[in-house]
Amino acid sequence: MRGNVISYFEMCQKEGTSLQRGMNFRLRGRHSVILMSLHANAPYQDRIEDDGSILIYEGHDEPRNNGLRNPKSVDQPEHLPSGNLTENGKFHKAALDFKAGLKNPDIVRVYEKIKKGIWSDNGYFHLIDSWREPDGSRNVFKFKLAAVEGIINDEAAEDIQADETKRTRIIPTKIKLAVWKRDRGKCVECGAVDELHFDHIVPFSKGGTSLSTENVQLLCARHNLAKSAKIL
Ligand SMILES: [Zn+2]
Numbered sequence: 001m002r003g004n005v006i007s008y009f010e011m012c013q014k015e016g017t018s019l020q021r022g023m024n025f026r027l028r029g030r031h032s033v034i035l036m037s038l039h040a041n042a043p044y045q046d047r048i049e050d051d052g053s054i055l056i057y058e059g060h061d062e063p064r065n066n067g068l069r070n071p072k073s074v075d076q077p078e079h080l081p082s083g084n085l086t087e088n089g090k091f092h093k094a095a096l097d098f099k100a101g102l103k104n105p106d107i108v109r110v111y112e113k114i115k116k117g118i119w120s121d122n123g124y125f126h127l128i129d130s131w132r133e134p135d136g137s138r139n140v141f142k143f144k145l146a147a148v149e150g151i152i153n154d155e156a157a158e159d160i161q162a163d164e165t166k167r168t169r170i171i172p173t174k175i176k177l178a179v180w181k182r183d184r185g186k187c188v189e190c191g192a193v194d195e196l197h198f199d200h201i202v203p204f205s206k207g208g209t210s211l212s213t214e215n216v217q218l219l220c221a222r223h224n225l226a227k228s229a230k231i232l
Pocket residue numbers: 187188189190191192219220221222223
């Protein structure tokens with residue numbers, strides 16, 4: 001569920017594989033998975049736009065092996081030495097194929113590192129655009145992802161039409177970090193420290209904002225469920 005706080009181990013369990021890299025195109029033939037981090041010292045310039053409905057994710061550098069001293073000095077690669085596409089290349093092609101009307105958008109699940117060992121499930125996105133742009137010294141890939149709701153059967157993610165889903169919002173990192181600190185990493189109702197969730201006090205669907213710490217709190221799974229039941 002979007003906003004759930006999970007450990008690295010739980011994240012790998014959910015995806016059924018050990019997540020070793022940031023970009024994972026069509027993991028085991030299903031949705032793709034990307035890992036993001038918006039910390040000041042994060043290696044890539046990811047950003048959130050339109051109040052959390054759009055994520056602009058930066059592609060990844062040439063690996064540091066084969067004698068490359070500074071991967072940030074060369075263009076992000078589209079192809080491997082074998083000629084096959086890199087993860088950059090695969091995501092880029094999928095986005096352009098969608099833009100050209102050749103296919104439905106790829107479904108991408110996004111996990112965000114909050115702090116060491118603590119991740120947040122940012123939910124599902126549609127991969128809707130991609131381009132290359134200069135970052136000052138070389139060209140990098142950019143991927144535009146739109147947050148979506150309503151993906152239930154992600155086994156068939158490729159068959160889902162864009163218009164079957166609703167736009168939604170993710171909570172910006174700085175809000176998550178401030179809430180985590182304020183609520184001391186515990187459910188505000190019972191003090192539980194496991195199965196936590198970033199909860200909108202007034203739900204987004206009822207006009208609540210993701211942009212203020214005043215409207216976000218930490219709840220455990222039990223209290224989150226209890227609250228959802230009350231709202232419905
Ligand atoms: Zn609780």
